[in-house]
Amino acid sequence: MRVGVYLRQSLDRTGEGLAVSRQREDCVKLCDQRGWTPVFYEDNDTSATKGVRPAYQNLLEDAEKGVIKGVVVWDLDRLHRRPIELEHFMELADRKRLSLATVTGDVDLSTDNGRLFARIKGAVAKAEVERKSARQKRAARQAAEAGHGWGGRRAFGYDPDDLPLEPEASLLRGAYKKVLSGISLHAIAAEWNRNGINTTAGKKWTGSTVRQVLINPRNAGWRSYRGEIVADATWEPITTEDTWRAVASLLNTPGRRAGTNARKRLLTGILICGRCEHPMRSGVSHTSNDPIYVCKNCHRNSRRLDPVDGLVIKLVKGFLSSPLADALLVNPNQGNLEELRNEEAGLIGRLKQLGVDYAEGLLNGREVKTARERLETRLSDIREQLINTNDQVFEGLIRTDFKWDSLHLDRQRSVIRKLFVPTLLPAGRGRPFQPDHLSIRWLPKEH
Numbered sequence: 001m002r003v004g005v006y007l008r009q010s011l012d013r014t015g016e017g018l019a020v021s022r023q024r025e026d027c028v029k030l031c032d033q034r035g036w037t038p039v040f041y042e043d044n045d046t047s048a049t050k051g052v053r054p055a056y057q058n059l060l061e062d063a064e065k066g067v068i069k070g071v072v073v074w075d076l077d078r079l080h081r082r083p084i085e086l087e088h089f090m091e092l093a094d095r096k097r098l099s100l101a102t103v104t105g106d107v108d109l110s111t112d113n114g115r116l117f118a119r120i121k122g123a124v125a126k127a128e129v130e131r132k133s134a135r136q137k138r139a140a141r142q143a144a145e146a147g148h149g150w151g152g153r154r155a156f157g158y159d160p161d162d163l164p165l166e167p168e169a170s171l172l173r174g175a176y177k178k179v180l181s182g183i184s185l186h187a188i189a190a191e192w193n194r195n196g197i198n199t200t201a202g203k204k205w206t207g208s209t210v211r212q213v214l215i216n217p218r219n220a221g222w223r224s225y226r227g228e229i230v231a232d233a234t235w236e237p238i239t240t241e242d243t244w245r246a247v248a249s250l251l252n253t254p255g256r257r258a259g260t261n262a263r264k265r266l267l268t269g270i271l272i273c274g275r276c277e278h279p280m281r282s283g284v285s286h287t288s289n290d291p292i293y294v295c296k297n298c299h300r301n302s303r304r305l306d307p308v309d310g311l312v313i314k315l316v317k318g319f320l321s322s323p324l325a326d327a328l329l330v331n332p333n334q335g336n337l338e339e340l341r342n343e344e345a346g347l348i349g350r351l352k353q354l355g356v357d358y359a360e361g362l363l364n365g366r367e368v369k370t371a372r373e374r375l376e377t378r379l380s381d382i383r384e385q386l387i388n389t390n391d392q393v394f395e396g397l398i399r400t401d402f403k404w405d406s407l408h409l410d411r412q413r414s415v416i417r418k419l420f421v422p423t424l425l426p427a428g429r430g431r432p433f434q435p436d437h438l439s440i441r442w443l444p445k446e447h
């Protein structure tokens, strides 16, 4: 029988934790005794602290696929750091009839007692992590005071005493605004890099590190989130609760990826091919070297880019300066804001309560699962509405004399996406572009 042996470094940097080599040795011995064939999955210290554990994910996938029939781990606390992970694992173990063996003593997840034991161990492990991080923080502060530099890493935007630090705090505030107005994380990263702003680790920014910084709940004055504990902190928030929530929901929206380096034009991926209805790409004409939009699906539709962009920009500006655009200013959700936020808080509370009810045996696993699904569906609806409420794409653009060229490309693209879908109709080869080659479908939702 093949079993997954999961190894993880200790979170403790002082070295008092159990080395991976020792864990591996003990687990292999255990597999030998039982006649199991070990397959190793190993995560490192840093990723585990951040809650990202690629090897652990692989282990779950392999268990799901039936590649491994059991899991061996030195101690349960290697396997899970958060109660929710344990719940997921128990559900999987149950469904796939996984064996679980630990060097420190077996845990039978198929019995109530075994599950209870696992949960208690989980709670203890969690408390342990929190204690350790407090200890590390203290040690780091002592080191800083003694002039040894900062052992742990301060958060971007805050000094080591948790006070907002300029210019970082202002940069963060600006970045929240930019994200809400449709500018990509990649563009923000590029701008910070251009201005010589580094991460607190002294590195260059990427879209993904900007994202990490923005979704940190500490910027809104909270201690912790992940849907579990949300407590007020002692430090000063950099942004408002509303803004943070809107950005965090936006960035957590599945399907949104950090900006890529691919060369983008105004209508790349927005302009639709009138022949095959696929989004068109941009490229360069082989004959004239001019930039063009081209369909890489049917290969039978392409046009010089400049006149198409010119017409689209004219349409957008015309619309935004007309009385029709006033409708965009009226936010249909404005009055509901408070209500939505209350409901969101209520749902988070009920989700938390589910765990308690489960631990106390008031609900069984199936009931918790059903209830959780229902609550989470509603929660994601509400979060989407909150995003729309905070939508700032059109801020400062309606019936003002703004300069289109002064807007960032990402924002220009967001504006177009919100207004209409442009389709490039096929025309004879070599024919110059005419306005009626472009068909515009205005999006009705907002006006």
Ligand SMILES: [Zn+2]
Pocket: 273, 274, 275, 276, 277, 278, 295, 296, 297, 298, 299, 300, 301
């Ligand atoms: Zn096509």
